[in-house]
Amino acid sequence: MLAGLTAGGIGGGVLLTRRSNSKLVIETGMPLGEPPLLTVRRLETGLVEAEIIASKITTRLAGLTVQALGYNETVPGATLRLQEGDRVRLTFTNHLDVPTNLHTHGLHISPEVDNPFVLVMPGESRLHEFTLPKGSAGTRWYHPHPHGEVATQQFAGLSGAIVIESPLDKIPELKAAEEHLLIFKDFTISNGRVDADHSLLDWFGKYGDLPLVNGAYQPQLIAQKLRCVCACSMPVTLDRTC
Numbered sequence: 243m244l245a246g247l248t249a250g251g252i253g254g255g256v257l258l259t260r261r262s263n264s265k266l267v268i269e270t271g272m273p274l275g276e277p278p279l280l281t282v283r284r285l286e287t288g289l290v291e292a293e294i295i296a297s298k299i300t301t302r303l304a305g306l307t308v309q310a311l312g313y314n315e316t317v318p319g320a321t322l323r324l325q326e327g328d329r330v331r332l333t334f335t336n337h338l339d340v341p342t343n344l345h346t347h348g349l350h351i352s353p354e355v356d357n358p359f360v361l362v363m364p365g366e367s368r369l370h371e372f373t374l375p376k377g378s379a380g381t382r383w384y385h386p387h388p389h390g391e392v393a394t395q396q397f398a399g400l401s402g403a404i405v406i407e408s409p410l411d412k413i414p415e416l417k418a419a420e421e422h423l424l425i426f427k428d429f430t431i432s433n434g435r436v437d438a439d440h441s442l443l444d445w446f447g448k449y450g451d452l453p454l455v456n457g458a459y460q461p462q463l464i465a466q467k468l469r470c471v472c473a474c475s476m477p478v479t480l481d482r483t484c
């Protein structure tokens with residue numbers, strides 16, 4: 243995966259990439275940052291509303307400024323934090339210039355709501371309405387699911403975490419515990435952009451040059467409680483991705 247990392251350690255180093263065949267001066271060993279929380283509106287009616295927007299963005303990955311695709315203008319996408327029993331009205335808006343859609347990976351909801359065959363065209367929105375049943379608590383994630391384009395769009399940066407809390411999370415000891423969210427995702431960066439090109443050679447999987455955690459290379463963290471999402475691009479065939 244990595245041809246070599248020289249002059250590394252805390253601060254930075256030169257990464258020789260195999261896939262993009264270039265040298266990258268990257269940031270390493272920095273304190274771990276986490277994706278922002280997605281804004282959630284809890285209405286008096288009991289409904290929970292949120293919006294996820296896919297768009298082209300300029301962002302920072304491993305200390306590099308790059309063009310990528312992001313959800314709510316970040317890579318990884320903003321974290322959607324919900325609770326068991328929530329009645330959710332989730333609006334997905336496509337500000338990309340290509341069709342896409344939204345898949346909520348791991349949620350037990352109707353395929354009529356989470357339908358990978360329904361495309362959201364550029365500039366359009368789609369409403370996902372569902373209820374989170376008892377027992378659905380855990381760490382999930384969301385990503386695009388347009389057939390034939392999943393790997394390309396996901397590799398370009400589109401993925402984010404869904405955290406569903408249960409009543410157990412209100413136990414004082416658990417509530418008081420320090421919690422961190424780690425999203426593992428590999429990237430290839432060349433010419434100032436996330437290179438998401440995908441070929442038949444990649445059909446059984448591919449690795450990006452940069453294995454990142456929350457968009458950082460080898461960040462540092464001392465922690466008690468971790469939530470982890472692997473949004474890596476290796477399992478790209480549909481039956482392995484979902």
Ligand SMILES: [Cu+2]
Pocket residue numbers: 345346347348385483484
């Ligand atoms: Cu999935």
